[in-house]
Amino acid sequence: MDIIVDSRLDTAVKRPAYFRGNGHLVFGFLPPGSFITYDLLRKYVRAVLSTAAARDDSFWRALLIPITIGILGTTVGVVPLHCACLERNGIGLLIAGDSGVGKSTLTAALTQRGLTLISDDWTYFSKQQSTLVAHGLFSPIKLLPDAIQFFQELRELTPAISLNGELAYEVDPARFPGSTVNNTSRPSWIFFLERTSTPGCHFVSCPSASVHEFFEKNAERLPDELIDARALRANIIRTLSTLPCWILRTGESPQRTSEAIDHFIWETKYATA
Helix, strand or coil: CEEEECHHHHHCCCCCCEEEEECCEEEEEECCCEEEEEECCCCEEEEEECHHHHCCHHHHHHHHHHHHHHHHHHHHCCEEEECEEEEECCEEEEEECCCCCCHHHHHHHHHHCCCEEEECCEEEEEEECCEEEEECCCCCEEECHHHHHCCHHHHHCCCEECCCCCEEEEECHHHCCCCEECCEECEEEEEEEEECCCCCEEEEECCHHHHHHHHHHHCCCCCCCCHHHHHHHHHHHHHHCCCCEEEEEECCCHHHHHHHHHHHHHHHHHHCC
16 A cells, blocks of 8 residues: 655545546545545555545544455455444354345444444455454444434434435444444354334344345455456355344334344354254
C-alpha cells in the first residue's frame, strides 16, 4: 500500500463516496478529499489522502481499512461475505439474510444478551490448517433510524449519512451494556433471517445447496483473471455450506428473536452433547 498525503485535497469539492471498476482495477473516492486505486491482479493499493483524512482515526478504522480488505482481501487469502458473526460459549454463529431484513438490529440485540460480537454486516473468512475462521474488524454496528424503538441507547445519538448513502446510526458495540467484542471465531452454525407477519419464531432446517446459492449470489464480483482468488472463495463457500443451518422466520422484536436464538443454541447444543 502506497499512501501519499496532499494538502491541496483539503479544498476539494465535497462529494459522496463512489467506486468504479474496470477488470482487475478499481478506482474510488472517499470523503474527505481522498482518491484510491486498487490493482487486484498485482495486489497493490495507491491512495492520495487529504490531510483531514490522514489525521482522522475513524477514516482509517471505519473506511479505508475495511474497504481495502473488502476489495483486496480475496486476493490475499481473506474472503469477505455478507453476514454477521457472533459467538456464545465457543459456538460461532453466522447471521445471514437479504438486505433490510434486520440482521444488524438482531446482532445488536444478541450482544445485549451477552453474545460476543465478531462482525456486523460483513465477515471475513480464511482457512487456517483446513479450519474455517471468521474475522471481524471492530467496526461499528449500523442501525437504521427505526431501530430507536428497540434500543434506548440510540436516543443519545444522531443518525448520519453512511457510506452507502443511507441515514443510519453507527454504534460502538460498547454502548450496549454487557457487550463484548472479539476479532476471530470458528463458525459452527448459520441462521438465515426472514421476517414474517406471523407472531413467533420458527426454526426450519436449511439445505446446504441453499447456503451455497445465497453466498455465491451475494458475493462481490471477481474478474475472470483472478483465478486463485475465485478458487479460494469457492472453497470457503463450499465449506460454509457444510455447516448446520436454519432459516429463522420471525415476526417478533429483535430482543424476542435474540432470546429465541439463545434458547435454541442451549437446547440444540445439549440435545446433541
